[in-house]
Amino acid sequence: MSRRWWPWTVAVVCSLVLAAAVIAAIVREGLEYAGWLGTILALLAIPPALIGWARRRAQADDAGRLSHVFLAATGDRLPHVRDLTGLSTLDHRYGRAGARADDDEVPFIRRDASRELEEALRAGGFLLVTGESTAGKTRAVFEAMRACLGGHTLVAPYRSNAVHQAVELAQRSRPSVLWLDDIERYLGGAGLTAGMVNDLLDGGGVVILATIRTGALDMFGSRADETGEDERESEYRRVGRQVLGTATHRVSIPLHWSDKEVARAGQVAGNEKVADALAHADEFGVAEYLAxxxxxxxxxxxxxxxxxxxxxxxxxxxxxxxxxxxxxxxxxxxxxxxxxxxxxxxxxxxxxxxxxxxxxxxxxxxxxxxxxxxxxxxxxxxxxxxxxxxxxxxxxARPEPAAPPREVWDALTGHLEDTDLPALFDVGSTAYDYGVLGAAERALRLVADKGEGELSASARAMLGLALETRAEAGETPEADGYAAARKEYERAAASGWPEAVAHAQMRLGVLLAKLDERAESVAWFKRARDSGHPWYGGRASRHLGYWLDWWGDLDQAREAFQHTIEHGHPRQSIKAMIAMGDLLADHDPDAAAAAYRRALSAGDPELATAAALYLGILLDRAGDRRGAYEAMDQAAALSDADGAPWLIASLDFQLDDYASAGALPRLEGRKAKSVRRFERIADIGHPRVTPLALVYLGLIRLAEGDEAEAGRSWEQARAGGHRRAGELADELLADLSDEPDPS
The missing domain is CATH 1.10.10 (Arc Repressor Mutant, subunit A)
Incomplete structure (x- = not known):
């Protein structure tokens, strides 16, 4: 019997025994004496007391059983918010510093957002508080919670793998607060899901209070979807975005303090720490300097x-x-x-x-x-x-940060393989994202072989991707790597777990297309497409369109892209609109232009930039120089004067597409298309787009071994009057002149 249920069993048994005794006495003696009535009433008062004792004992038992993963108050029970004397009492087990102990010595300075936080907490639901890592968001929301929810039970897990238990406790301890500081720690793997959030909020009486750093929040934004063939991180981000999308209130805490906040801080400037922070407020912000x-x-x-x-x-x-x-x-x-x-x-x-x-x-x-x-x-x-x-x-945040060294991956794999397989899955997926494919394979294989259920199935699909990518990178023989990847995909596809099944089906479609097993490839793509999975279904249909185009079946390719536009994930739909434009550009320019314009107006700035560039190229080919220039205007307008972030991202993607196509002989046509696109953009002569395109065109010329043409492209970029393109061209020309003469 579960330890949680034995107090309830005792209470119920005692209640039944007492009720039976009362009934037997009435039958045997009758109600002749008034004293019996008093006795009956006294006895009937006992079961509720026992029930109350059982409830308290079960809660205490929960707290004791889970005290190694949850904050517990004195007396071995989950605390109420009013029990917290300061942020250190909440954060000392998992907090950002154990340093919180002295945090409470700094008086709380009410933020401009404090009223909004309090109103959101009183309304209930899911409050997500965002801001830079040192903006002061945790302190601000902690003080708002103390002001509004003192009588609520606090459920504060300090281990990411305890989130399922946390949800269960929050449900049983209403009214309660589920405290998820740095919520990204609780996402992914076997973590929090949108369904769990909705179930928790449906019953009322529970407030979910979460914080997230701006840098972490960006991972779940409009660029949460994958580029190229890398998708595991995209899937993690997509699921996380679903969770964050369930937030009923969002409040942002700015890094830099307003004049009103600085004035309020000045009223307590007798505190040495606050006074010192105020002296640096313009440079760092008060909260950041304090941190x-x-x-x-x-x-x-x-x-x-x-x-x-x-x-x-x-x-x-x-x-x-x-x-x-x-x-x-x-x-x-x-x-x-x-x-x-x-x-x-x-x-x-x-x-x-x-x-x-x-x-x-x-x-x-x-x-x-x-x-x-x-x-x-x-x-x-x-x-x-x-x-x-x-x-x-x-x-x-550094430019192109290097991946952690092999020693880190090996140490974490050894540390986690017998203790935390969901965390090892995250490590393996991160290794894949960094391109450390050997470490990714080792970690994911352990999770696939040692894990159970959905975790094992998801790891097996991801393992197949690591094996496939290693083969393409030349780290393993291609035939052996593809065969091993196919085996893992097929096992995941047979697992019965919907998401892992759809993922594996889509990957089998791609892999078999590479092997030119067309009939089987199409069959797997269609299985994934028809799976109903909002992400992998749309992606499978889009990739099916690419391969059908490659195989020369334009009508079927068009049908596949149209299916994605109508049924796919929103971002997949926009990508399919662009793919439709590419497909039709040589056959039906008007329909191609309509597809690009539809993507341009769909609301995704990154993909809209690409659509505008391709529309400009199409119009330039058709002799519509004015329309081409206007399309370049639209592409440039979505980014700043230096082309950041979307114009640079779009040109980066084109360069990556050129490089990846060049590595595979069967994709020579795609490689040539990338070169032609850069040449067309350069030819249009737009002052904010052309100089940047010339920088990238020079990189391609250099990769092709033509240093003279590379130099000419960079000289033209430098002369174009674009600040960022000029800086890049200067650096590249300097590097070119420093290279030794091969003769």
């Missing part, structure tokens, strides 16, 4: 030089940062970090000649809390640590 994010980043980078006194500490932080970047957001043991950091020490300038500080000094430095707010390395209880969000975000 010391920029200073910690500067200290970390400064410690990575050979003359530093904190070389070991910097290596320790680097190891923790890369653990987070590898897809593992929970804390890891010091033993694991101690082993990993040796790699970063060896890789430091000076290598074996360095004389780093002792381990104890390194750990003390890495966990030091300037301004009592946070630290580079954050204690999470149970001897677990993780890197501060700000350092992770700053590292990822």
């Amino acid at each position: 010391a994010g920029p200073q910690l980043l500067e200290d970390w980078h400064g410690a990575r030089t050979p003359s530093s006194e904190h070389l070991r500490g910097a290596a320790l932080v680097a190891a923790a940062v890369d653990v987070r970047r590898a897809g593992y957001s929970a804390g890891v043991t010091l033993d694991l970090l101690r082993s990993l950091h040796e790699h970063y020490l060896r890789a430091s300038p000076g290598g074996a000649l360095l004389r780093p500080e002792p381990w104890e000094s390194a750990l003390k430095w890495a966990t030091h809390r300037p301004y009592a707010m946070t630290s580079m390395l954050i204690p999470q209880g149970d001897d677990l640590y993780r890197a501060f969000d700000y350092l992770v975000d700053a590292t990822e």
